[in-house]
Amino acid sequence: MAPQSEAEVCDVIRSGGPFAIEGGGTRRIGVAKGAPLSTRGLSGVTLYEPGTLTLVARVGTPLSEIDALLAAEHQRLAFEVPDLRGLLGRVGESTIGGVVAANASGPRRVASGACRDFCLGVRFGDGRGDVVKNGGRVMKNVTGLDLVKLMAGSHGTLGVMTEVSLKVQPLPETVVTLRVPECEADVAVSIMSDMLGLPFDLTGAAWQGGTVFLRLEGFETSLRYRVGLMRVRLRREVEEIWGAETCTPIWCGIRDVEAFHDRGGDVWRVSVKPSDAMRLVETVQPEDMMFDWGGNRVWFLTKEGADVRAGMTSGHATLIRVSDETKRRLGVFHPQSAVLAGISAGLRHKFDPDGKFNQGVMG
Structure with a gap:
């Protein structure tokens, strides 16, 4: 229809x-x-x-x-x-x-x-x-x-x-991406948390392939001033990439999780406190991973059928790309607490009393 x-x-x-x-x-x-x-x-x-x-x-x-x-x-x-x-x-x-x-x-x-x-x-x-x-x-x-x-x-x-x-x-006047190479995951989380906690107004903070990417957008004069302060704070090798034409492909790749395209295995999207991210990484032992939102969003590429939630003590994990069998076994969305599940069921009954819409999508 x-x-x-x-x-x-x-x-x-x-x-x-x-x-x-x-x-x-x-x-x-x-x-x-x-x-x-x-x-x-x-x-x-x-x-x-x-x-x-x-x-x-x-x-x-x-x-x-x-x-x-x-x-x-x-x-x-x-x-x-x-x-x-x-x-x-x-x-x-x-x-x-x-x-x-x-x-x-x-x-x-x-x-x-x-x-x-x-x-x-x-x-x-x-x-x-x-x-x-x-x-x-x-x-x-x-x-x-x-x-x-x-x-x-x-x-x-x-x-x-x-x-x-x-x-x-x-649209901003211009954009700059700071590329900080040779960073292990724990160091990356520390750098991103530090930069986001300071008044630099970052509009992107991600890590993949051992490199931290930090983005700023706005007026060029302001950006150059902020970049100077960030360099002093970072005290590491930093590459500056200026302009939308060169920055856009970087952030589209992060946004679309291009690192996991055309690769076998399951893909999980996890929302977790950056302070808990490394403990989860050690538990999950993924095939590959990347961080976005300063470490609040973690993407895991795991072996087929792996249960990321089994190692979680906080946050929530969503199955993004898996087999139908794994979806049925684990559920696509993170299980809700009894209280939240009751609220959700009440809302669905209020708006959709006969259960007509997207049955099974959210459990």
């Missing part, structure tokens, strides 16, 4: 179920049960006001279309959307609805926040086929229960989104 309007979406919901909600099919990691319900027919930007940094789009709008529209006005989505097609072996076109549903957020989250932090409003069809709308086009309009934040990261389990409103961000 591929409804072409919000009204058609609600008609489809009322007519049956369960449904497996689909966007561009590029980033789903859970296994949904039910008849396919595609949102790709709900396409198009309905409002874009560069002066107020506001964009409203139907959920089936291709991400590439939105990126091109913003670039023409020297603006961007601040949360640096990951492209997981290479990692997951997918084809297709990512949609803005899928981005919001997954709360997809890249390296810039350390400075700007996640996708949900830039969501101003949402419209969706609930399990009864009624239209629910929340928020607006400016931050002050978000009052009461902030449903747009709730929908971001819900992976289509609470309703079928039809339209989202987003705050966008101007």
Whole structure:
């Protein structure tokens, strides 16, 4: 089923179920049960006001279309959307609805926040086929229960989104990446934690292949001043890489976990305190790994069937690329506590009392 309007979406919901909600099919990691319900027919930007940094789009709008529209006005989505097609072996076109549903957020989250932090409003069809709308086009309009934040990261389990409103961000004048080579993982965590704890306004802090990458964005004069202070603080060999043309490929590689493309094994995404990251690494003994968000996000490449969660005492781990058998055995998302599981079940029952949406995706 591929409804072409919000009204058609609600008609489809009322007519049956369960449904497996689909966007561009590029980033789903859970296994949904039910008849396919595609949102790709709900396409198009309905409002874009560069002066107020506001964009409203139907959920089936291709991400590439939105990126091109913003670039023409020297603006961007601040949360640096990951492209997981290479990692997951997918084809297709990512949609803005899928981005919001997954709360997809890249390296810039350390400075700007996640996708949900830039969501101003949402419209969706609930399990009864009624239209629910929340928020607006400016931050002050978000009052009461902030449903747009709730929908971001819900992976289509609470309703079928039809339209989202987003705050966008101007492009910086320039960008510089500091490359700090020959760093072991523990040293990298220490460096990134130190740099993020100081007023340098980093917009990226990652480690892979023995190298720390630190990114700053803004006015060139300010960046050169900050880079000078960082060099003094680091007291290590540092390479400066200036300009978007040379920096963008570096951060796209980190954002999209390119180091694990075309390599066998399971891929886990772990959120953990940097202070706990090294203890987890010693327990897991991965085939390969990389850190993002200053060490708060850890990517593990492990042997097939390995259980990263068995060695965790804090944080949460998500299965990103594994066999269906491993998904069934371990579950894609980290198990919730009894209290949180009860709250989640209550929310799902409130918005989707008959269990029509993406059964099985989040357990």
